[in-house]
Amino acid sequence: MDPDNTIRLLILNDSEQEAERLISMLRNAGLPNRAQHVDGEDRLDKLLQEQTWDLLIGHEATTSIAPEAAIRRIRRLNRDVPVILLTDDETGTSVVEGLKLGAADVVPLDEDQHLLLVIQREMENREHRQLRRLADRRFREAERRSQALLDSSRDAIAYVQDGLYLYANESFAELFGYSDRDDIDCLPIMDMVANKSQDSLKQFLKEFTLKGDEVETTKLEFDGLKQNGEVARINLEVSRATYDEEACIQFLARAGVTETSAELEAQIAQVKWQDLATGLYNRQYLMNHLEALLSKGNNATEGSLIHIDFDNYSEQVQSAFGVANADLALSDLAALLRTHSNDDEVLARFGDNAFALLIPACKPGVALQRAESIRRALEEHIIDIDDTTTQLTASVGVALINDTSSSPNAVIEQGISAAEQARREHSGNAVHLYEPDMTADERRERDIKAEVQNALDNDRFRLLFQPIINLRGSDNEYYEVLLRLLNEDDQEVSPKEFLATAAKMKVSHKIDRWVILESIKMLAEHRAKGNQNTRLIINLSNHSLCDESLPPWLGVAFKAAKLPSDAIVFQANEADITNHLNAAKAFAQNLQKLKSGLSVTGFGCSLNPFNVFKHVPLSFVKVDGSFTQDIQKNNEKPDALVELIKQLHEENVTTIVPFVENASVLATLWQAGVHYIQGYYLQEPSRSMDYDFNMES
Template sequence: MAIERKTIRLLILEDSQNEAERLVSLFRNAGHATRVHRLTSSEDLAEILQQTWDLLICAPHSEQLEPSEAITAIRRQAKDLPVLQLVEGNDSESITEALLIGAQDAVPQGEDERLVLVAKRELANLEERRARRAAEVALREAEKRCQLLLESSVDAITYVHDGMHIYANRAYLELFKYEDGDELEGMPMIDLIASADQGTFKDFLKNYQSAEGNAELACQGMRADGGCFPAQMSFSPATYDGEPCIQVVIRAKTSNAELEEKLREISSQDLVTGLFNRTHFLELMDAAAERAVNAGQPATLAYVRVDRYAGLQAEIGLAGVDLLLTDLAGLLRAHFAAEVQLARFGDDVFTALLPGQTPEACEPSLAVLLKKVEGHLFDISGRTAQTTLSIGVAGLSEKTAKAQDVIDRAHRCADELAQGNAVKLFNPADELAAAASRGNLLAIVQQALETNSFRLLFQPIISLRGDSHEHYEVLLRLLNAQGEEVPPADFLAAAKEAGLGEKIDRWVILNSIKLLADHRAKGHNTRLFVHLSSASLQDQTLLPWLSVALKAARLPSDSLVFQFSEPDAIAYLKQAKALTQGLAELHCKAALSQFGCALNPFNTLKHLHLDFVKIDGSFSQDLGNAENQEALKTLLGSLHAQAKLTIVPFVESASVLATLWQAGVNFIQGYYLQGPSQSMDYDFSAGDE
């Protein structure tokens, strides 16, 4: 069961190997996969900074390289590498000094839990900075494309700041009969308005500065040659060269302007209720999210669902339901203040966007609305109908960049009101639960165990040295109720937290044995690599149970290879040692995965009886780099000297095959060869021809 985790690339400045190992184990025990390098000199630091690292942890002092020197070197190279300085005792002077020389934080030595929490915060900040830099690059590209679109637009477009032109496109210059944009730059826009309309334009612009959203104005434009023409101007907030300004789009006014306005109004309306439709409301939500993030203006979304909608349809018919919805829309209009934007969002759903209000502030008013609707008698062509509402509420704040997230939250809250006639506010604490999906995932995992509905996939592990066995790694997959694949890292973490790791491992072993017995009966000389979790490493009943299971299936013991990860082996070395000895006695094979990330990985090997070692995926990345090739070759050379069969995963292209062959790798695995498949159907003979 391969779990995809982001590996933390960790530098440690610490003279003591044992203390460095202890620091690494803190991160491993906290569930972080780590790739570590211990710094030994300033030359070592200069060389290692050629690569990308995520975090540097410095001991209070080091004989080999002073922390202040290391921090200075990092700053000199302008590396975005957060530094955590450990200090002796909780001495405020030492902490201040560490911050002054450029450390992101200082943590008293020995406060392990605090160190992990601070590191987690700095790593999250680093991710945010990296994401921001990527977004800035994307923004520059988007701005370039926008500039090209502006230049080629048939509409006359200008950008105005403090009433002055700062940019005008070709169509704008042609409309006003100017030859060059330089003529307009710095010219007040009011100079292009006929004198009779200048007062109106000035008042409009003055009031617009404090308004928000789009607005329109009809007036007479004045060309450079003194001629006038009727123009319809659309104003909207924009930025140009990073400065806030107003975008003005001008269309020469035609006799159809009134008709166009009517069509625009209709396109944003729901035909039954006269409220905004879903498409237009989504635009309003996007604008509100932008205001919340950029201007700190909060807003609240109420997701209002009509209870018993299907039952109402059956009782009063489609035409009757339309009448009820129209009546209900009138009720909503009367209840909410004028600035609240209302829409019919779906067949049985209305939405209300309440600007400037938090969800808590809206709750009393929404409770009043519930009572009004519950007590209202809807007159449907002479007969009476009644209904109630379920209202989910979520807020827009500076943290909600995506309007869709807010809609989903309010929707979920409405869904949770099974009895109806109630209001539920979104609780941010629920978001954490939803993000981790702990409760739901756990239910899915338990159901999968009960109903046998996990899926096994098989990915071939291919020999580069002519091994006659056919090898596959067994991968566990889980689908949710919608038929979508749940990320293995998520459901395995949930299972581990609930103590179900060992139960899942046994399910995988039993089903792998069953499928392998069927496959070998067809004449295939196949071995399966089956992953064991940390729970199974600690399970003393596993070996006797395994012995019985293998005998019952009449499988040769060496047809199964039990694989566990280096971080788990380090955390439970004593148990892993006993397990590999026991597997050898059963004649089963053992493999260690994610190898090579510990400070001294070969120290772990000394204690374990292993047949295969799978190198950590980070070693097979960027093998075009000579330094990375050398690191991999050195690691493989040491493993081959100990007679270990080596596997390199994540082989994604043909270009690395020659390098891997020269390095003496025994087996390779990856999407270039074949991704995980539901059947063991790889043609192992193809490579021998």
């Protein structure tokens, strides 16, 4: 689940207060959402037909629309909207009944952490379903292209099942003297085999079938019977395949392949897949076999990869034998490793001084025993070249291959990682089984914490400025101040990645004050060059919004910079203002005394967003970017945004619409009466305030 995406949420609950609590809980957990309270079946139908929704959360006892009716309508409209039900029942009966209705899950009402985990799971499942549908479409397109390639191939290709031809291309038909490939469809194989070859071919196919997935591509030679009765010698490559989602056997006769060229091809293949120094297979051969193993799927993929990385190899081998004889040492080690591998396994030289052993069918315990046996054998082995000897040890990593293995590269990386961990923990000469000790999210949060602390300690933050353009004509030139963090590689890290972590570290207020001081300084310098109409909008965290010491500190900062306080507008998220109404009201009033102002961003996501105007004086309102994205990316009608802007006009506030990414939406925004727009279509964030506002006049 992408934490940057806004969850489009439908809520079924007779209590609007409970619905608001749910929305607030999600936002506090870092899950931005845009919710709609559903109060009837007709309303649900309208919402499902007009907009895209990610999730529905409803109380099982809702009376305005029964959960059963909601689930039925979602199914009838064929919408992918998972339903999560909340229950007061502690007996477990509601869980069973809810699941029978078709709910994705049923969660006790007060178990917020349980609910958050279920929401994250269902959002991830929904994303996976979307990716699967996309993959299905791409797969069907690939099938169409593959079929076209089969039909036009110069190679003779046919697919056989249960002794009948499922498919044959024109080249295969021509091989047997048929003018039309349709004449071969569903024809028995034996009708195209001479009598003297029929018994041997039947035996071949029987043995080939019994071997199942273990069999690789093999050669088949027999006397074929052409349509005109002529007997011809046929040479085919036979392999297992799938055609039209049916398991079958593939016959392939390559165009223009003679016995001599086949021998040459075999010799080339041997050179192509062999490591010349050791005589073992090379890295690419190993990767190909690993790919084939993973492609079998299900339990067939169970196996292990043993990665062998020698400790201090270069120093010891070159010191003992010199560079010229280093390959002899490698060859000696390869010979030892051969004695520890079986015929159905792949032993390859994987790097300069690293080897890998791919074991197709191997339990974890057995793999560790094999790895330990190899490690011990290498430790005891004496390399003897021209009466000079040395001994080496190795760090050995074991990676398990199963149905969770995503790709050959992932398996290889796990094996290398395990070997490196063996070296770190034991200074080499050890075996380690790869075990992920942290999830990707946990590692990322750990790294972000370190980056935030480093940025605070070493001034590693950077400000960017994005213009906000007036559609109605104004002398004022606004920029929104955007914050970036520079990591150790001087790459920018988006605030969406580090601000939540900064809040957990309780350093958000420090970052905010740094941003304010730097912005005031840069704006003062910019205005000193004659740009007196330039103003900035600075974002604040909820910690700063509730900080009573911030307004007087701002007054001092404005005076020190000799900058008029109306040159800066401060901006807070709708969820933060809604959750801290009293603090936001006091902060906005203090800003008014300073002749500054408060803006709200992300507006329009709560159930009753206009409630904020009863408590907090606002200068600007920036609507949530999901409204614009729905129009531009999801091709939804702009009605929701237009209605929201209309209501904001009644509140007499200045409106900003962000995420304007193309010109198609501009006419709609103009007609709706939007005051300001912002987005990459106009200009992406820049390190300087250099936008030419005269172009818009």
